[in-house]
Amino acid sequence: MSDSDEVKRALVQAADAARFAPSIHNTQPWRWVVREGRLELFGVSERQLREQDPEGRMLLLSCGTALHHAQVALEAEGWRHEVDRPAGEPLAVVRPVEQVPARPEATRHFQMLQVRRTDRRTVTDERVPEDTLRHLVKVVEESGARLHVLGRDQVLALAVAVDRAQHAEAHDDRLAAETATWVGGERPDGTGIPASALPEEVPLTTVAERDFQAKGTLAAGDGHDRAAVYAVLYGDGDGAEDWLRAGEALSRLWLAATEQAVSLLPLSSPVEIPFTRQTLRRMLGDVGFPYLAVRLGTLDPAHSAPPKTPRLPAGQVIDIIPG
Ligand SMILES: Cc1cc2nc3c(=O)[nH]c(=O)nc-3n(C[C@H](O)[C@H](O)[C@H](O)COP(=O)(O)O)c2cc1C
Structure with a gap:
């Protein structure tokens, strides 16, 4: 060759x-x-x-x-x-x-x-250890972005922001119709989120998960993710290259989290709606641009991996x- x-x-x-x-x-x-x-x-x-x-x-x-x-x-x-x-x-x-x-x-x-998978089930009561969090923050910094771990009050502010963003999105009929074309069912064409990757009932969480308005078949778990950590991925720029690089940092973070048996769940709705994005920005002290909110938690060892999504x-x- x-x-x-x-x-x-x-x-x-x-x-x-x-x-x-x-x-x-x-x-x-x-x-x-x-x-x-x-x-x-x-x-x-x-x-x-x-x-x-x-x-x-x-x-x-x-x-x-x-x-x-x-x-x-x-x-x-x-x-x-x-x-x-x-x-x-x-x-x-x-x-x-x-x-x-x-x-x-x-x-x-x-x-x-x-x-690596997106796991929308509840995480355990075991908090992600501080040194693991520090490692994940460092991994993101090495990729040129930053990860802001939210304090308790900020988690509550995030919960409110997510709620408002979801409310705005749920009342947008065209958006709801668009979601319905990508989410639910079996997805034989190789794209979208199948019902098997969505919780059967709404998991008990401090910050609401995205409401896909579709019926899921995955047992959500009976825990409450009170030990989950929430964080915001952010960076200095808001241009196309910055968002592309932020995606690279997200992948790097997600793989590092997977290696540490930490589950990562993206929460993108508060970034999609301008006024809640502004709330996230204020949480960062008005420095930098928020790219994505994420939930980090310890995977429940009793759970087998959620099924693969198609490609x-x-x-x-x-x-x-x-x-
Ligand atoms: C930029 C981005 C935003 C996402 N936002 C959400 C979200 O708000 N809620 C959610 O449940 N999953 C979210 N996801 C996860 C995707 O739905 C998931 O990656 C996709 O369905 C493929 O499944 P897999 O991650 O298990 O391979 C997001 C993923 C990316 C890359």
Whole structure:
């Protein structure tokens, strides 16, 4: 196999592994183009949530998680690489530079990518240990973003903000219709959130989970997540590249949390509605821009992993340009 064939094979594998990435409503709003020596990432506007996410921020966060997943896959094969983020068309370009022996943590991250899930069940009464939290905060900082862990009063303020955001979204008929096309049922087309990944009844939580207005079949757990920690992922910029990078930081955080048996649940509604986003911003002392609120908790060892959500086949998200 020639060197360029080797590179191409690694790039196709990276784009394939990125299919596992989390995305808003499992829309998987990305497409990859594999060209001579490089991998290009594009956003797909047909899979953007026009009503819920008119500015495309959740699309960029989702594409950022895929971009990070692709990098994890390359690193697991020992490929050092460069990333440019024009944040237009394409959103990003990844170029392998040289192959060296893979670091053990790269292999572990790659394993985490395959087991990571969104778990909407309640978490246990065991609080995430402080040193684990510090580690997660550091991981986010290494990715160029920040994680603000909320104090008790701020958690209550978040609960109010989520409530208001959900209320606003629930009373928007077009948005509700859009959600219904992506959520519930069996999802044979490879996108969206199946009923099997949604709790059967509303879990007892301090901050409400997203109300998808769809019937779920997953036993929610009988706990109450009073020991859960809530945090806001944020950063310095509000441009397209910042949101893409925030998605990369989210993926990095999520894989690190998975490695520590910490469950991460994104709560994006308060970021989607301008006035609640402002509330989050005030929680950060008006410095920086909030990208996403998250719940962190200790997974209940009695729970088996929630079922996998579907993914689009590789052929629908990867174009290989000959040559
Ligand atoms: C940017 C972003 C925002 C999300 N927001 C929410 C949310 O508000 N509520 C929720 O239950 N899940 C949320 N999710 C989780 C997705 O629904 C989930 O990643 C997707 O359905 C795929 O399932 P998986 O993570 O188990 O692979 C979000 C994910 C991303 C990447």
